[in-house]
Amino acid sequence: MTTTGALQGEYFISGDEACAEAGISAGCRFFAGYPITPATEIAERMAERMPDVGGVYIQMEDELASMNAVLGAAWGGAKAMTATSGPGFSLMMENLGLGIMTETPCVLVNVQRGGPSTGLPTLVGQGDMMQARWGSHGPYEIIALCPSSPQEMFDLTIEAFNLSEKYRTPVLLMADEAVGHMTERVTIPPVESLKLYPRRKPTVPPEQYRPFEGEANGVPAMACAGEGYHLHVTGLTHDERGYPATSSADAQARLIRRLIAKIRDNRADIIRTESKWLEDAEVIVVAYGISARIALWPIEMARAEGLRVGWLKLITAWPFAEDLIRELAARVKAFVVPEINYGQIALEVERCAAGKARTLLVPHAGGDVHEPHVILEAIRGAAGR
Amino acid sequence: MDRIEIRLSGFGGQGIILAAYILGKAAALHDHKHATMTQNYGPESRGGACSGQVVISDAPVSYPHLTQPHIVVAMSQEAYAKYAGDLADGGLLIIDEDLVQTNGGKTNARLFRIPATRIAEKELGRKMVANIIMLGCLAALDASVSADALRQAVRSSVPKGTEEFNLQAFERGYAYGNKLLDT
Numbered sequence: 001m002t003t004t005g006a007l008q009g010e011y012f013i014s015g016d017e018a019c020a021e022a023g024i025s026a027g028c029r030f031f032a033g034y035p036i037t038p039a040t041e042i043a044e045r046m047a048e049r050m051p052d053v054g055g056v057y058i059q060m061e062d063e064l065a066s067m068n069a070v071l072g073a074a075w076g077g078a079k080a081m082t083a084t085s086g087p088g089f090s091l092m093m094e095n096l097g098l099g100i101m102t103e104t105p106c107v108l109v110n111v112q113r114g115g116p117s118t119g120l121p122t123l124v125g126q127g128d129m130m131q132a133r134w135g136s137h138g139p140y141e142i143i144a145l146c147p148s149s150p151q152e153m154f155d156l157t158i159e160a161f162n163l164s165e166k167y168r169t170p171v172l173l174m175a176d177e178a179v180g181h182m183t184e185r186v187t188i189p190p191v192e193s194l195k196l197y198p199r200r201k202p203t204v205p206p207e208q209y210r211p212f213e214g215e216a217n218g219v220p221a222m223a224c225a226g227e228g229y230h231l232h233v234t235g236l237t238h239d240e241r242g243y244p245a246t247s248s249a250d251a252q253a254r255l256i257r258r259l260i261a262k263i264r265d266n267r268a269d270i271i272r273t274e275s276k277w278l279e280d281a282e283v284i285v286v287a288y289g290i291s292a293r294i295a296l297w298p299i300e301m302a303r304a305e306g307l308r309v310g311w312l313k314l315i316t317a318w319p320f321a322e323d324l325i326r327e328l329a330a331r332v333k334a335f336v337v338p339e340i341n342y343g344q345i346a347l348e349v350e351r352c353a354a355g356k357a358r359t360l361l362v363p364h365a366g367g368d369v370h371e372p373h374v375i376l377e378a379i380r381g382a383a384g385r
Numbered sequence: 386m387d388r389i390e391i392r393l394s395g396f397g398g399q400g401i402i403l404a405a406y407i408l409g410k411a412a413a414l415h416d417h418k419h420a421t422m423t424q425n426y427g428p429e430s431r432g433g434a435c436s437g438q439v440v441i442s443d444a445p446v447s448y449p450h451l452t453q454p455h456i457v458v459a460m461s462q463e464a465y466a467k468y469a470g471d472l473a474d475g476g477l478l479i480i481d482e483d484l485v486q487t488n489g490g491k492t493n494a495r496l497f498r499i500p501a502t503r504i505a506e507k508e509l510g511r512k513m514v515a516n517i518i519m520l521g522c523l524a525a526l527d528a529s530v531s532a533d534a535l536r537q538a539v540r541s542s543v544p545k546g547t548e549e550f551n552l553q554a555f556e557r558g559y560a561y562g563n564k565l566l567d568t
Contacts (some may be wrong), residue, residue, distance in 0.1 A: 184420065
C-alpha cells in the first residue's frame with residue numbers, strides 16, 4: 001500500500017472489487033449506498049477500505065437517500081460515489097436529475113442484472129441502457145461508460161471520476177453482473193502515475209463568482225461549501241448565480257442549452273470506442289460491456305469462414321458515437337448488435353445508420369450471456385450467407 | 386497453450402469457490418497467463434450445489450464461461466451428477482471417493498479417486514482443508530497450472546496464521562496425486 005492507502009501492483013480481484021479500488025485510487029473518499037446484488041461487493045469493499053484511507057462509508061436507508069448523500073458530499077468538497085443495480089437504479093433516477101441540474105460531479109455505478117423489477121438478482125442483464133439515457137425527467141445529456149472486464153472496471157471508474165470533474169456532472173458506470181462478478185488479473189498503477197482531473201476551483205474573488213456560469217467549454221468552476229464563496233444550489237431552474245428563476249423561459253433556455261451543449265459540443269473529447277477489423281468490414285458487430293467481449297469469439301469464427309466482419313466496442317454508450325456510426329453506415333452492409341435486452345442501443349445504431357446499412361438486433365432476455373453461435377448465425381445472416 | 390477450462394464443484398461450505406480463486410490467481414499472477422474465474426451465484430451459500438470455473442489461456446479470454454471443460458473436480462454426488470457429463474473427451478475427472486459414487490458415466494475420461502476429505506479429517510485433523518488437498522492432487526495430475534504458482538497463491542489467499550497448515554495440506558495432496566500417477 002502507498003501512503004494514500006491506494007493499492008498498487010497486480011491483483012486477482014472481481015470487477016466489483018476493482019471498481020471500489022479505482023474509486024480509492026481516484027481520490028473518492030465518500031461512499032453512500034444501499035447493498036444490492038450484484039453490486040454489493042463494491043459497497044462491501046468500500047466499507048472495509050474507507051477507514052484505511054480516511055474516507056467515509058455510509059449505508060443509507062435506501063437508494064434515494066444514497067444518491068442525495070453523494071450529491072451533498074460532492075458539494076462538501078469530496079469526490080463521491082455510489083453503486084447499485086436495477087431496482088436501486090430506478091430509485092436513484094430522481095436525484096440523478098438533481099445532480100445533473102446542480103452540475104454535481106460524482107459517479108454512479110449500475111451493475112446491471114436481469115429485470116424488470118427485482119428480476120434476476122444474481123444474473124446478468126443489460127436492460128438499463130435507455131434508462132441510463134432518459135431515466136430522469138426533463139431534457140438533459142448524460143455520460144455513461146461500459147466496462148468489459150475487471151481491468152476496465154478499474155480503468156473506467158477512474159475515467160468516470162475524471163469526466164465528472166471535467167464536465168461537472170454525474171457520470172454513470174454501466175457495468176453488468178458478468179463483469180462485476182468475474183475475477184481476473186487487474187493491474188493497479190501507482191496513484192502518482194494516474195492522470196486525475198482535479199476539481200476546477202474559481203479564480204475570481206467571491207463577490208464575482210457565479211457558480212452556474214459556463215466558461216470556455218460550457219463548464220463552470222466549482223466552489224464547495226466552506227470555501228468562502230456564496231453558494232445557492234437548487235434543482236429549480238436557476239440563473240448563473242444559482243438563484244431560482246422559475247418564471248423565466250429565458251433562464252430555462254440559457255441553462256438547458258448550456259447543460260446540453262457542455263456534453264454535446266465536447267463529445268469528441270468524451271466518446272471512447274475500441275475496434276478491430278473495421279478497414280475491410282462489410283458487417284460490423286457493435287456491442288458494449290460483457291457482450292462486446294463475448295462477440296469477439298464469433299467474429300473470429302466468422303472471419304475464419306472468410307466473412308469480412310469488424311468489431312466496434314462502445315466504451316461510452318452515452319453520448320452515443322453517432323458520428324462514427326454514420327460514417328461506417330456509408331460503407332458497410334449491416335450492423336449486428338448483440339445486447340442483453342430486447343433492443344436499446346440497437347435503436348441508436350439504427351437511427352444513425354439512417355437506412356444506409358441494415359441493423360440486426362441479437363436480443364437476449366437476460367440471465368446469461370449470448371451463446372457465441374447465436375451471434376455467429378446473426379453475422380452470417382447479415383453477410384447474406 | 387490452447388484454452389483450458391476447469392470446473393471445481395461440490396457443495397457450499399467446502400471451500401470450492403476459494404479453491405477456484407486460488408487456481409485462477411496462480412495462473413494469472415504467478416504463471417503469468419490469462420485466467421478468468423467465474424462462479425455460480427445462487428441465493429444459497431451453504432449446503433447447495435456449488436461450482437467455480439476457471440478458464441486459462443495464453444491469449445486474453447474473450448468468452449469467460451465454460452463450453453466443455455477439460456477438467457472437472459467433483460466433491461459431492463450432486464455436483465458429480467450435474468457436471469461430470471459435460472467433460473470433454475479424454476478429459477480429467479477427479480472425485481472425492483468417499484463423497485461420490487460413479488455410475489459408469491463417460492468411459493473415456495481419465496478418472497482419479499482421491500479421499501481428500503478423509504485425509505483432511507483423519508491425517509490433518511481439519512476437514513476444511515479438503516479443498517486444498519484437492520488442489521495439490523490437481524497440480525500433480527495436470528500441468529495447466531504449475532505447483533509453484535499454486536503454492537504461492539495458497540499462501541496469499543488463506544486466512545493469516547493458517548498458511549503453513551494449508552501448504553502442508555497442499556503437499557499432502559500433491560504427493561497423493563503423484564503416487565496415483567506412479568501406480
